[in-house]
Amino acid sequence: MPPRFRIFITLLLLTFCTLHAKSDATRIEFYYGIAEGNYLIGDLKGAANGVEQMLKIDADYVPALTLKTRIKIDQGEPQVALESADHAISLEPEILEHLLLKALVLGNMNRRDDAIAVIEQVMQAAPIDGDDYRVASKLLGLLLMAEGDWDNAAETFNQIYLDNPETAAISLELASEAYLEKAGNALNQGDTSAAVDAITQALEVHQQQLGEISFKQRTALRMMRA
Incomplete structure (x- = not known):
């Protein structure tokens, strides 16, 4: 194959991959908007379907994983919610909000000691005047009340x-x-x-x-x- 044809094919493939990536990103944004909207109006089934569509495109899309966690809590499927929260944490361990979401799941599973341990981990890492610290403190107080x-x-x-x-x-x-x-x-x-x-x-x-x-x-x- 002449060199100029190889260059042309390479450029064509790169262009196709770029367009495909943009297409996937657009589809994910589209599905996320629908899923989040359904969740906000209480349509958990519709929200869950939208999340699954996103995760088929990108299994590591963190906003879909955290939304799935919240949906599964509300649907009474805490084990699935916990797995989704752990997946998000593995991808973005520095985001304390994911740990708080995990603590919420553990609280719903009546694993309050584990939930409190996660909350204390957040409080040690978060700035004392930050939102993560305040949310962690409130969640800790609510868990203590439940206890x-x-x-x-x-x-x-x-x-x-x-x-x-x-x-x-x-x-x-x-x-x-x-x-x-x-x-x-x-x-x-x-x-x-x-x-x-x-x-x-x-x-x-x-x-x-x-x-x-x-x-x-x-x-x-x-x-x-x-």
Whole structure:
């Protein structure tokens, strides 16, 4: 074959590969838009179908893997969700959001000790004033509440507020909720004194806070304690 023909064929193949890659990228973006839209409106089956189409094109497409994880959590398939989260972590181990997603899956599997270990890993790696740290702290608090460790849960939520006052409203609300859960548990066990003490703890969360929301919370909690 003459050299000029070999060069021509090589250039033609390179052009074809480039166009094919662009075509695949466009198709993936198209499927992702559909899958994410379906997920947001609650069409989990449609979202799952879109994700599978993406992964057929590129099995290592991380946005599809993380979306698949969320879908499978909602569909009650935690083992599949965990495998998808682990796959995303293996591809982008430096992205802490993937670890938080894995912790969420583990929490849904009632593997709370494992979930807490992953969250603590994130908190050690993340900047204390960053979004990953705040999300990890909130998730840790919620898991502690699920474990019935209300005091540590409330302390975790309080610490979020101390680290970043901008999150005061949600952090204080969650801390108060932890103590109210503690009070409810005490009442279920017939321990009225412990329930009153827990409500007092919830009241103290809002005691030094200004604003209408905290005022209403203090009023409601005082009425409950009475």
